[in-house]
Amino acid sequence: MSSEPVSPTRIAIIGAGHVGATLAYALLLSGLASEIVLIDQNRARAEGEVDDLNDGVLFTSTARVRAGGVEECAGAAVTVITAGAGQHPGQKRLDLVEQNGAIVRELVPEIVRRNPAGLIVVATNPVDVMSYAAWRLSGLKPPQVIGTGTILDSARFRRRLAARFDVDPHSVHALIIGEHGDSEVPVWSRVTIAGMTLGELGAASGHDADEQQLQELFRSTRDAAYGIIAQKGATYYAIAAGIVRLLEAIIRDQKTVLPVSTLIDGYYGVDDIYLSLPSVIGRSGVHQVLHLTLSDAEAEALRGSAASIRAAWERIEGTMR
């Protein structure tokens, strides 16, 4: 094992594809990191991205950006895994479980061998299954291995609600929980704008929405990636921005509540699986998972979502020893 001490502002990114390279760019613009290491099995690709990023140094922050092998994640406060196949048009995230499971199986023991003290953030899909696999393979404590989960889905949900009710998305509190994928669950019972439920807001402002419109709003949230992938082949700007927000909460020890994928035990009958619930994020990773109260229908949907994730995990469990 490496004994290199963790540098709080060094970030390693594994996978220099659409998501990884865009994350490196967004992170460079953010000024949060002093050092960014971009790692890819296609070394030329990582080096090309690094050259391009470094050419912008006069216009961005002055982080040191370099390419490296997996051993270069030593000393990183966070190693972000974005390596792996994305969805083809029409393909479900869960369809990627075998292919990307093999990549996580290969990478995680190497990461932990070089960097036993750093956090791991997983973005590779299907992200809940990959995060659970990463945690099991790592031997780390659950708070140290975090899936990006439904940070993106919740942002999509808030954007659409904000447009419907004609307010800033920052003023909308709304969560998608469960799987980052087809079985995800909108927590309608907890949606608020200025502390008002949607019914109260509709009555007060005249921006009413009926049940059918709200269901359509959720469908467009859940299926957003299918549309973008059909149009341009991949999604990457929004998830990269979301990962920067997650890294900010970690680097600055902000105790920000974000819906990330984490180990769930004893919540509405869900046990021993990674899925998204609102979680307090700081320097040590997940400081606390918030067990919000759900309606009966939401709890039932969450159990269904956990069952989908578990079924996908069971397809690869035998390869993860």
Ligand SMILES: NC(=O)c1ccc[n+]([C@@H]2O[C@H](COP(=O)([O-])OP(=O)(O)OC[C@H]3O[C@@H](n4cnc5c(N)ncnc54)[C@H](O)[C@@H]3O)[C@@H](O)[C@H]2O)c1
């Ligand atoms: N969590 C989310 O919300 C979210 C959003 C978008 C995409 N994703 C997922 O992120 C992943 C990456 O998507 P992308 O569009 O960047 O794909 P991409 O094909 O553009 O890039 C993937 C990169 O991973 C590299 N790679 C593969 N195996 C590797 C290994 N063993 N070691 C090092 N590098 C390796 C490839 O060489 C490639 O450069 C996919 O699984 C995708 O589904 C997740």
